[in-house]
Amino acid sequence: MANTAALDGINGLRDIRRSPASHLAAAMDAGSIQGTVVLKEGLFQTMAGVRVDPRSEEGSRIAAVTGGLPARCGDVGGTDRVTVLWLGPSEFLVVAPEEAHDSLGGDLIGSLVAALGDAPGQVVDLSANRTTFELSGPRARAVLEKGCALDLHPRSFTTGAALSTEVGNIPVVLQKTGEESYRIFPRASFAEFLGRWLLDAMREFASPEVP
Amino acid sequence: MLLISCPNCGSRDETEFHYGGQAHVAYPENPNELNDKEWAHFLFYRENTKGIFAERWLHSTGCRQWFNMLRDTVTYDIKAVYPMGTPRPDAAGKSTAETGTASLAADSTTTGTAAPSISGTSIAPAATPASTTAPKGATK
């Protein structure tokens, strides 16, 4: 496939690479309130944008690679290594740990491309497109509710669901990974704004609650 | 703020959507045969309806799919939400027989399956157009 010299070149760049919200790392540490609400940036995940008709043959081939495609809005597919988020009826975002990237010895992008073949659709390496915020703690939902119009109550937004929506007016994919933990996927250029917006929304929880 | 019922995603805030203008404006079958005036009419002339209006909407920060909507331009009451490429549902006894649509988004019709698990209503069948009425002021 690709020549190894080029891959070495890519890997040489890893040391000087910075994540979109890396400059907020200290602020996120300082702004997190352990046991209440904690914000972290998840670094450099491998992401692939997939457009394919899930009912087609090529759709089944892609689903075989990812461990299934989500059927409708809110659903999440995949395995414990690979997460597939529903973006539209024929559009998906495949998220995996960094090591899954082909330049690091993985085969995620390559196997998706191979699965699609010449069939109509697309597989695009979007690893640098979005960053990941991890927001967790008993007040995480209260923080999100300040800037998200969706019903985030657990009776409606259940663990394991993911929705494209807006948080603090920024278009994101919002995934609920646990009872009190969320992953927020903004595009890289919005990481600064959304990171600071979340920190501001978290601030009141550092003070003692006013009865 | 309107609550708009996306056929794919359920009820969402109006801010997640973009307006696409009048629906059912058919692309001319032979554009080359149109004179300038007819072409200008196709491009720029739209109804300015007071009352029930068929219009296109795009769920831009959600599923990125187009759909059609019947909306009352006076009360903002949403009468029906229906897929691109389907004829305008009969609205409040007003019978219309448009042919063709301006839809170029082929896969935007791949809707109408199950409602999303989270919330909201789905496409209203033509017989009960009032069922997608947005609860006014229901958003936060």
Ligand SMILES: [Zn+2]
């Ligand atoms: Zn939608």
